[in-house]
Amino acid sequence: MAELKSFSPDEISRHATTQDCWLSIGGKVYDVTDFLEEHPGGEHVILHESGSGDATQAFEEVGHSSAAISSMKSYLIGTVEGYISGDQKPSKPATTAYREQAPSYSFSDYLLPLLVLVVASAAWYYLTFYSKTKA
Numbered sequence: 001m002a003e004l005k006s007f008s009p010d011e012i013s014r015h016a017t018t019q020d021c022w023l024s025i026g027g028k029v030y031d032v033t034d035f036l037e038e039h040p041g042g043e044h045v046i047l048h049e050s051g052s053g054d055a056t057q058a059f060e061e062v063g064h065s066s067a068a069i070s071s072m073k074s075y076l077i078g079t080v081e082g083y084i085s086g087d088q089k090p091s092k093p094a095t096t097a098y099r100e101q102a103p104s105y106s107f108s109d110y111l112l113p114l115l116v117l118v119v120a121s122a123a124w125y126y127l128t129f130y131s132k133t134k135a
């Protein structure tokens with residue numbers, strides 16, 4: 001199979017009219033100009049998504065049938081340059097940023113246990129020695 005041409009998001013967004021309409025779905029580029037009038041969901045939604053940059057989410061949210069998905073092959077013209085799929089996008093901050101958020105202990109984190117220790121020691125001292133001297 002021949003290599004697909006790669007298009008920049010900028011180039012793709014320049015094709016968003018009824019005479020020239022491209023869609024970017026899942027990292028692939030589709031020329032749907034001839035399909036616009038036939039689209040069962042109407043041409044307006046496609047034109048809107050064409051101009052939005054990435055139609056992946058809108059396309060998936062509709063829950064297109066497998067017949068619809070397999071018909072997409074006939075409109076495929078290329079791939080999106082530098083595309084990162086939603087599954088691969090980091091859901092957590094990058095490692096370095098994550099490290100920067102490592103827990104930092106403040107003075108009050110130590111103060112309370114220290115206070116409890118001092119009170120407990122004083123109570124032990126009082127009960128052990130002071131009460132004996134009184135007896």
Ligand code: HEM
Nearest residue numbers: 030032040041045046049055058059062064065068071072
């Ligand atoms: C190459 C791209 C596309 C193809 C080949 C395609 C094809 C189809 C087909 C065949 C249907 C009939 C129902 C089905 O079989 O699932 C349909 C319905 C529909 N499509 Fe698309 N579609 C495309 C892109 C989009 C996009 C980008 C949107 C944007 C939201 C969209 C929105 C809809 C809606 C709203 C319906 C109507 C659903 C319903 O009536 O239940 N489609 N499409």
